[in-house]
Amino acid sequence: MGTSKAHIKAPPGFKEKLEILHDYLTAHGLRNTHQREVILAELLSFGQHVTTEELWDRVKAIDSSIGYATVYRTLRLFTECGIASKHDFGGGSARFESDSGHHHDHMICTQCGKIIEFENEEIERLQDEVAASHQFKINSHRMELYGLCSECHD
Amino acid sequence: MGTSKAHIKAPPGFKEKLEILHDYLTAHGLRNTHQREVILAELLSFGQHVTTEELWDRVKAIDSSIGYATVYRTLRLFTECGIASKHDFGGGSARFESDSGHHHDHMICTQCGKIIEFENEEIERLQDEVAASHQFKINSHRMELYGLCSECHD
């Protein structure tokens, strides 16, 4: 009988990310599995910053046999191969998002939890400048603005 | 027999911070204690971003009867009355620093752990600008640059 595994509906960007994943797996002697594809698909279709547990809930709806540890380990794998990144916005749990390629920062509404993404080249430039003035070599940075979104004030 | 408690050597800024603390305690019907003064003094004299446990170690050296929970609760108190602030630079434990009054951000060397503080008004202005363009009201922000300090590269 064919692989009667749960069907994976491909969300936008799935194909590209899957290719990156496959390349990474091959290059490192790792294996592709059904679980990894399901988790990737759900991460992409979630479309928001998601915690390991939230993602696990969605993944279980597709394949109830997938365990929490697999989601946890797979998210770390995704982070390592550059198709997702991990953030800590406070509130106990780490949150993951699929990488869109271009860097961006976040505004977090402390009232409703909404997360707005933005990018600002001028700020990035100034960061580089500040770092350079301290002979500091930036590898990564985080910048988060906490406050109230337009719907939560006035 | 006066109060033969361990002597507290006043580090720079101790008097001012202590006053803020006392005012806060009075205003909220709370009490001043020897523990709180020791912890404040050690926080100030540490002079670097410190974890609860690291601070506890130093505090115990002054008064070995002080418990971890007291340090923990006192740091939260300090945060509430605005004489200290809490940061999460990753690595498991939260880190505290005494507030210097003027806002600043951090560069963290991922090799040696050194933390360099800096401030940049231009960046702050741009942050306000970005927030305004999204009708977002900033309450606080964090900005951290991760990489290698001058002593850890080349």
Add this chain to the structure above:
DNA sequence: GTAGATGCAAAAGCTTTGCATGGGT
């Protein structure tokens, strides 16, 4: 067939809290 992947459950870390006791005011 073999080395990596998975699921379960337990271990690890920090953080936070309940409670009896001690101590400011």
Add this chain to the structure above:
DNA sequence: ACCCATGCAAAGCTTTTGCATCTAC
């Protein structure tokens, strides 16, 4: 005296990991 503060130990939570079993290659 009253009520907050403290110390100790236990509970909570999320993150990690050990291990037997399963599976992609």
